[in-house]
Amino acid sequence: MKIDLENLNVQKINTHFLNGDFTVADLVSEYLKNIKEKNDDINAYLEIFDDITDSINRAQSMIDDGTHTLFTGIPISIKDNMLLKGKIMSAGSKILENYKSTYDCFVVEKLKEAGAVIIGRTNMDEFAMGSSNETSAYGRTLNPLDYSRVPGGSSGGPCASVAMNGALLALGTDTGGSIRQPASFCGLVGLKPTYGSVSRNGIISLSNSFDQVGPIGKNVEDVQNLFELINKYDKSDSTSVPIELRVKDNNIGNRKKIGIPRDFLNGDGIDKEVLKNFEDACDKFKDQGYELIDISLPLMKYSLAVYYVIQPAEASSNLARYDGIKYGKREEMKSLIEVYKQTRGKFLGKEVRRRIMLGTYILSKGHTDQFYKKAYCLKQEIKKEIENAFLNVDAIITPSCPFPPFRFGEKSSDPVSMYLSDLFLVPANIAEIPALSIPSGVNSEGMPMGVQIMGPMWREDILFNLGKDFEK
Amino acid sequence: MVFCYNKKMQLDEVKVLAEKANISIEEKELQSLTSDFDKILTYVSHINDAGISELNNSDFVIKNVYRDDVVSNKNSEFSKDILDNMPDTQDGFLKVNKIL
Numbered sequence: 124m125k126i127d128l129e130n131l132n133v134q135k136i137n138t139h140f141l142n143g144d145f146t147v148a149d150l151v152s153e154y155l156k157n158i159k160e161k162n163d164d165i166n167a168y169l170e171i172f173d174d175i176t177d178s179i180n181r182a183q184s185m186i187d188d189g190t191h192t193l194f195t196g197i198p199i200s201i202k203d204n205m206l207l208k209g210k211i212m213s214a215g216s217k218i219l220e221n222y223k224s225t226y227d228c229f230v231v232e233k234l235k236e237a238g239a240v241i242i243g244r245t246n247m248d249e250f251a252m253g254s255s256n257e258t259s260a261y262g263r264t265l266n267p268l269d270y271s272r273v274p275g276g277s278s279g280g281p282c283a284s285v286a287m288n289g290a291l292l293a294l295g296t297d298t299g300g301s302i303r304q305p306a307s308f309c310g311l312v313g314l315k316p317t318y319g320s321v322s323r324n325g326i327i328s329l330s331n332s333f334d335q336v337g338p339i340g341k342n343v344e345d346v347q348n349l350f351e352l353i354n355k356y357d358k359s360d361s362t363s364v365p366i367e368l369r370v371k372d373n374n375i376g377n378r379k380k381i382g383i384p385r386d387f388l389n390g391d392g393i394d395k396e397v398l399k400n401f402e403d404a405c406d407k408f409k410d411q412g413y414e415l416i417d418i419s420l421p422l423m424k425y426s427l428a429v430y431y432v433i434q435p436a437e438a439s440s441n442l443a444r445y446d447g448i449k450y451g452k453r454e455e456m457k458s459l460i461e462v463y464k465q466t467r468g469k470f471l472g473k474e475v476r477r478r479i480m481l482g483t484y485i486l487s488k489g490h491t492d493q494f495y496k497k498a499y500c501l502k503q504e505i506k507k508e509i510e511n512a513f514l515n516v517d518a519i520i521t522p523s524c525p526f527p528p529f530r531f532g533e534k535s536s537d538p539v540s541m542y543l544s545d546l547f548l549v550p551a552n553i554a555e556i557p558a559l560s561i562p563s564g565v566n567s568e569g570m571p572m573g574v575q576i577m578g579p580m581w582r583e584d585i586l587f588n589l590g591k592d593f594e595k
Numbered sequence: 596m597v598f599c600y601n602k603k604m605q606l607d608e609v610k611v612l613a614e615k616a617n618i619s620i621e622e623k624e625l626q627s628l629t630s631d632f633d634k635i636l637t638y639v640s641h642i643n644d645a646g647i648s649e650l651n652n653s654d655f656v657i658k659n660v661y662r663d664d665v666v667s668n669k670n671s672e673f674s675k676d677i678l679d680n681m682p683d684t685q686d687g688f689l690k691v692n693k694i695l
Contacts, residue, residue: 422645446617476628
């Protein structure tokens with residue numbers, strides 16, 4: 124049968140495999156055809172794995188002998204910051220250009236167990252520091268919907284790989300919007316799960332108190348299915364929360380009430396078409412029987428400032444390990460201290476150097492109280508404020524991004540204007556709550572926009588229900 | 596006390612930061628970093644406008660989670676892969692410059 128990639132989802136593919144309508148090899152070759160045709164331009168993939176045939180054969184035999192799962196034979200891409208044993212994992216950086224993973228990260232382990240076909244590793248902003256994929260050491264990734272525009276970041280590669288039909292689904296990481304922003308820019312669905320729900324074992328740390336792995340796909344159902352596959356406790360990650368401790372408030376979720384943090388949306392720099400699109404999205408929820416309530420969250424607007432204190436501080440500490448000694452690139456020099464300095468100066472990119480130094484400043488004597496401790500306390504207050512909001516509403520919605528996908532170079536000269544693209548997305552990382560970005564239409568130039576749904580801790584189910592109602 | 600970031604970052608301070616972070620950076624980039632830091636620190640100083648009360652050490656609720664201290668891998672199970680990733684080795688050891 125002819126394979127129509129546009130109209131497939133995980134469930135349908137599974138049925139087709141079981142009916143024998145097409146094989147895993149047939150399906151994967153359709154995706155590989157697209158990659159061959161488009162990847163030279165788009166640069167979504169940094170590497171297509173050379174042993175993909177083994178994965179295909181393994182998946183097919185699971186289907187044939189009845190040991191298959193829902194994800195057997197499903198083509199998935201992973202971000203270049205996830206370890207896959209024996210493969211290069213560079214985190215988009217020159218400093219790890221030659222680094223070969225010594226084990227599988229937790230999420231790759233889950234994909235392999237399920238029999239998924241991992242197509243390859245995808246491009247990203249260097250060490251996930253960026254919102255446009257322009258900081259990758261391996262060239263920029265283009266937005267498959269308009270090659271003159273950025274795909275978003277830092278999971279720009281994963282999102283572009285799905286948007287160009289180079290994989291059905293992708294795994295990305297979200298530290299301060301890095302799944303949801305590129306998903307919105309590429310017209311896709313992206314989930315940042317509750318902090319502690321998906322193991323970070325084998326994921327390259329950017330800011331470990333915010334980093335979280337999550338799924339990216341074309342519809343809510345696929346994203347939900349992939350989330351369920353990776354949403355497991357893992358003893359190897361000390362921040363993975365045991366299932367019995369994931370306390371859910373079951374009173375929340377069936378009141379059909381959605382909160383809109385109206386004051387937060389009235390700031391400067393928010394595109395008019397984005398606001399109009401958001402109002403249309405609100406009407407759509409009303410049509411589905413939801414009650415929309417304006418809520419006041421006066422601390423939410425400080426989230427981005429809090430984030431740009433804590434995140435560089437943690438990054439400066441996490442990236443201290445890239446020193447040219449144990450792995451990665453080394454610049455040979457006479458003295459050890461010069462090895463450190465020259466290696467880091469030469470093989471870390473500009474944005475990474477900037478954030479390490481910013482973090483060093485924030486954590487240095489005299490600045491810790493003024494910046495880090497203050498930001499940490501404010502983080503707790505923001506979290507409390509958002510938790511309290513869920514006493515009255517089941518979910519909170521905002522636009523995903525203040526503006527549609529921008530052109531290359533448009534924001535790269537001013538770091539703060541780049542950081543502002545995550546204005547609405549960062550509060551979920553600060554509050555550790557789950558958040559889903561779903562496509563909400565296109566602007567007058569045909570560029571996609573998204574709406575973000577945030578829910579209480581461990582209540583991804585609420586987001587999926589709202590998302591599916593919105594898709595109707 | 597409300598702290599407000601209103602001082603200008605000095606080039607010399609940025610040089611010290613580069614030293615502390617062990618990153619060699621060219622003079623020209625140090626200059627652009629100086630103005631970048633001003634912009635970013637001015638932005639993040641908004642955290643002082645939130646009116647959050649003075650710091651309280653009990654607000655730091657971080658706790659450690661430990662695993663059992665047992666060997667979970669076979670002897671030398673990962674040694675070759677780890678050694679292969681090292682920039683320089685000798686007789687199964689990591690080789691670095693003389694320190695003394």
